Amino acid sequence: MALTSNFLHSLDFFDPNNKTHFLLTLFAGFLLLLYVKFSRRRIHLPPGPPGVPLLGNLPFLDPELHSYFTELGRKYGPIVRLQLGGKIGIIVNSSSLAREVLKDHDITFANHDVHEAGRAATYGGSDISWAPYGPEWRMLRKVCTIKMLSNASLDSVYELRRREVRNTVAHLYRRAGSAVNVGEQGFLTIFNVVTSMLWGGSVESDQSRDNIAAEFRETISEITKLLGQPNVSDFFPSLARFDLQGIEKQMVKHVLKLDTIFEKMIDERVRMKDVNESVKKNDFLQFLLTVKDEGDSKTPLTMVQLKGLLMDMVTGGTDTSSNTVEFAMGEMMKNPKILEKAKEELCAVVGEQRMVEESHIQSLSYLKAVMKETLRLHPILPLLIPHCPSETTVVSNYTIPKGSRVFVNVWAIQRDPNEWENPLVFDPERFLNGKFDFSGSDFRYFPFGSGRRNCAGIAMAERTVMYLLATLLHSFDWKLEEGEKIEVEEKFGIVLKMKKPLVLIPRPRLLDPTLYE
């Protein structure tokens, strides 16, 4: 362009009598066309649906994003472009392209696309999920995966998990014969497991257990709902300060509730330390405070990051796992033969004279296959956490501009008929003999993501989901309320949940009532 205009200005272009005027204009136009064509070819965006000026495709987004993106894939191919206001969205719908993004270009795509709601939820993005790829993220991730959520650390706090799961069994035993909301009970158990591991005690109050379950579940489910909601502030950053949909305002309100608990727990612990240096607690909060006080001087752990980590554990580690348990229970209720097989395995491994222990899990290969199949058909983060390339890059011959929001549609990939036989049928057998794992090394199956930014809590998720699921099945027979039909339909959110909550009636299975105490 600069070349063309310099050339034109070097001539007497504005003289109306100049005969070369017309020809030069034509020549300049020709150069301009060539330039536009050439630069378009360089920025060869993936195909996508047409949009409207300014808003692009925003007005046409279906709230059930995962299935809508899958439909777009059928129409436009495995990689699709959307114009989301001022932001480009890229949808990846095939396993080979997921591999390109998460493996071949892993460092370029190692950032999550931080949005305003995520920032508001995590003290300005001071946690693992939203921290940019770099030294601080590495430090946070190391603290979390090596120290807190490693198998050795998880073993050391098994008693806390056991206590919470047993509390749930006792509670359900008292409510035997009446209808219970399975997701809510699962949520409260896992919430208490997580908070016990964090600061050694579940959140107790005079309120009834069910009220607490419903209240916290609501808070966390609102937080995850807001995280998955399209937000004008993200698509038009200049409008972010107006928070036009009120998403950040709502988020701050919900987060405050959790933050108040964090502040209380931290204050108590710091005060305990001031009063008596010898008080030693063996929980994650104590560990984090020690890392903060004695940590690496190059990349220290700040108090804000510490709270960000607590937020990750509480929001990332609760409804993800409890929704998985609920989907698994729903699928088994819908497929009685599968339910029977899982129970038979439990009888053979655990017997009828004792309760399930976490040590039994490794022998429950059929139930493990049920968990894997649940996460195939209902990957709890169906679009992972959207990734964001740190530089413009080429995937499958298409340009993915720096700063795009990249949705890896694991939901579509795990139901792809080119990769899976009868993909819509719930069939745990396909996972028997240890086929597929949660590591994300096979791009046909990666419900926990893959590569550097994969889930930091896989070991914990596997233990809590398996332990709780095994205990629920082994301790009780479950039946539907009179006249109810089982439906396992999904409702989209950054965390997928069941459209209609699963309500079932437990009946104790084990003969010895003392086992339920």
Ligand code: HEM
């Ligand atoms: C069944 C349960 C769970 C599932 C299916 C799940 C799945 C995922 C997925 C798909 C991602 C995003 C990967 C990506 O964007 O590439 C993720 C990230 C994450 N998960 Fe999980 N998760 C579960 C449970 C947990 C638990 C129990 C914890 C911790 C207590 C946890 C902590 C995290 C954290 C901190 C991240 C962000 C990692 C990073 O950005 O480096 N998750 N999880």
